[in-house]
Amino acid sequence: MDLFSFRKPKNELESQPNEQQNIPFIPEEMWVKCPKCNTMLLTTDMEENLRICTKCGHHFRMNARQRIKMLADDETFTEHDADMTSTNILDFPGYEKKLEKARTKNAKESVICGECKIGGIKTVLCVMDADFMMGSMGTVTGEKITRAFEYAADKKMPVVVCTVSGGARMQEGIMSLMQMAKTSGAVKRHSDAGGLYITVLTDPTTGGVTASFAMEGDIILAEPDTLVAFAGPRVIEQTMRQKLPRDFQTSEFVLQKGFVDAVVSRDNLKNTIVKLLKIHGYCEEVPEQ
Amino acid sequence: MTAYEKVTAARDAKKLTSIDFIARMFGDSFIELHGDRRYSDDKAVVAGLAMLYDTPVTVIGLEKGRNTKERMERNFGQAHPEGYRKALRLMKQAEKFRRPVLCFVDTSGAFCGIGAEERGQGQAIAENIMEMMTLKTPILTILIGEGGSGGALALAVADEVWMLENAVYSVISPEGCASILWKDSTKAPEAAEALKMTAPDLFKLGVIERIIRQPKADETKMFESLKILISRTFEKNLALSDDELTSARYERFRKIGRPE
Numbered sequence: 001m002d003l004f005s006f007r008k009p010k011n012e013l014e015s016q017p018n019e020q021q022n023i024p025f026i027p028e029e030m031w032v033k034c035p036k037c038n039t040m041l042l043t044t045d046m047e048e049n050l051r052i053c054t055k056c057g058h059h060f061r062m063n064a065r066q067r068i069k070m071l072a073d074d075e076t077f078t079e080h081d082a083d084m085t086s087t088n089i090l091d092f093p094g095y096e097k098k099l100e101k102a103r104t105k106n107a108k109e110s111v112i113c114g115e116c117k118i119g120g121i122k123t124v125l126c127v128m129d130a131d132f133m134m135g136s137m138g139t140v141t142g143e144k145i146t147r148a149f150e151y152a153a154d155k156k157m158p159v160v161v162c163t164v165s166g167g168a169r170m171q172e173g174i175m176s177l178m179q180m181a182k183t184s185g186a187v188k189r190h191s192d193a194g195g196l197y198i199t200v201l202t203d204p205t206t207g208g209v210t211a212s213f214a215m216e217g218d219i220i221l222a223e224p225d226t227l228v229a230f231a232g233p234r235v236i237e238q239t240m241r242q243k244l245p246r247d248f249q250t251s252e253f254v255l256q257k258g259f260v261d262a263v264v265s266r267d268n269l270k271n272t273i274v275k276l277l278k279i280h281g282y283c284e285e286v287p288e289q
Numbered sequence: 290m291t292a293y294e295k296v297t298a299a300r301d302a303k304k305l306t307s308i309d310f311i312a313r314m315f316g317d318s319f320i321e322l323h324g325d326r327r328y329s330d331d332k333a334v335v336a337g338l339a340m341l342y343d344t345p346v347t348v349i350g351l352e353k354g355r356n357t358k359e360r361m362e363r364n365f366g367q368a369h370p371e372g373y374r375k376a377l378r379l380m381k382q383a384e385k386f387r388r389p390v391l392c393f394v395d396t397s398g399a400f401c402g403i404g405a406e407e408r409g410q411g412q413a414i415a416e417n418i419m420e421m422m423t424l425k426t427p428i429l430t431i432l433i434g435e436g437g438s439g440g441a442l443a444l445a446v447a448d449e450v451w452m453l454e455n456a457v458y459s460v461i462s463p464e465g466c467a468s469i470l471w472k473d474s475t476k477a478p479e480a481a482e483a484l485k486m487t488a489p490d491l492f493k494l495g496v497i498e499r500i501i502r503q504p505k506a507d508e509t510k511m512f513e514s515l516k517i518l519i520s521r522t523f524e525k526n527l528a529l530s531d532d533e534l535t536s537a538r539y540e541r542f543r544k545i546g547r548p549e
Contacts, residue, residue, distance in 0.1 A: 170460060175494065179545075180439065211418075215415035244403070259409050
């Protein structure tokens with residue numbers, strides 16, 4: 001006989017399945033706590049509010065699909081190079097498994113590139129995705145972004161890139177580093193051809209992405225509550241052996257230091273981009289009669 | 290030598306630094322130029338003008354220092370944004386006079402610190418990479434020790450990149466890689482193998498064009514043959530039009546990691 005059968009189950013795992021039947025079912029995802037003001041928010045409210053806290057305006061992270069939906073005009077986004085996938089080019093131990101795990105229905109790579117209309121204006125849009133290996137830059141990331149800029153230069157289209165990245169993809173070693181040069185080359189060519197490039201820095205933008213195309217926009221916008229860094233705060237704390245000031249490397253901090261043009265909240269982002277596109281002479285496409 | 294032995298050798302305090310290369314190859318003809326004209330003079334970057342036989346060249350090197358005092362002064366070869374901006378200033382100057390640019394890379398990486406972040410380390414590196422891509426004068430980079438990530442690449446967007454046979458070039462240090470991926474920095478030797486950071490590996494991957502043999506003792510011959518090789522490469526590239534030169538540089542990087 002089980003000596004401890006009288007004991008109340010301590011946690012979910014110990015409890016018997018039939019004991020739970022009386023408790024009303026509350027899905028975990030129904031509520032979310034704002035990390036800034038600690039308010040419990042209804043997930044649906046937060047989602048409807050562009051994943052911004054309804055009380056304090058804190059910006060929650062957003063995945064690439066959600067962001068495309070937010071920026072592109074309805075039904076106008078056509079993805080480019082959707083089937084291009086990362087492979088284990090250096091035979092790095094364990095990389096295939098990691099890739100497999102990272103691939104979900106929504107995130108197949110760390111960037112989604114394509115063309116769309118933003119406020120009626122034809123634009124090349126690249127959105128990085130933190131859901132895929134923390135938006136790390138591998139060769140496919142670099143290739144897709146390079147192709148996007150080459151396409152835009154060819155078609156005389158503006159480019160908007162939303163960055164989010166933990167940095168280089170270690171498992172692709174030096175090949176990952178080389179993507180910084182490759183993408184920067186394409187940005188430069190697009191720029192020399194007179195094309196407008198708007199960067200939107202989103203949380204977190206760090207490492208090799210910061211040290212390449214993220215900082216190369218004609219106009220650099222940042223969302224509030226965004227970490228913008230070359231070396232992340234943990235790395236610096238380890239090397240300096242000192243605590244960093246609280247606002248260090250936030251979007252407001254890099255704005256004050258002169259490295260971004262403006263901090264724009266998400267509900268105003270599309271408007272701002274459309275305004276910028278128009279100021280640069282890009283026009284709405286008039287539908288053919 | 291295993292990959293990790295090469296890492297250790299590349300970090301050896303007794304090995305030749307950029308200053309040695311400059312002194313042995315250019316002697317008295319070298320004139321050092323300082324400052325980024327914006328903030329300060331970063332001593333982790335040594336730069337100036339020199340004569341390569343009859344050709345004036347701009348020389349830029351990441352300098353670790355040759356003894357403890359120098360190493361402190363040079364911040365162990367870890368440049369701040371002002372170092373990269375000094376390098377870019379002198380590259381732009383070289384472009385104006387169509388003077389070839391020779392870069393020596395020897396750094397564990399760009400400096401990680403509060404000041405470096407405040408002054409835009411990421412922006413400084415990004416700007417170098419982007420501007421070097423279309424710089425209208427030949428650029429040649431030689432990795433002479435450690436080539437650490439973005440801080441090395443900021444001087445390595447060149448027409449050709451060469452490496453000493455025991456130099457290493459990587460996106461992250463093997464210790465960093467091991468501690469992030471396997472939570473165990475003692476696995477650095479395994480990480481060094483996996484990262485493919487040695488000269489033969491990088492040659493196979495098409496990341497470098499030439500491996501320079503390192504003599505065990507007297508380096509005089511190595512410097513003499515290096516000078517001849519560099520001179521020939523510059524001569525060849527100076528004969529190209531601006532467009533041919535920058536297109537070839539673009540293609541050099543464009544083809545890396547292009548899926549079939």
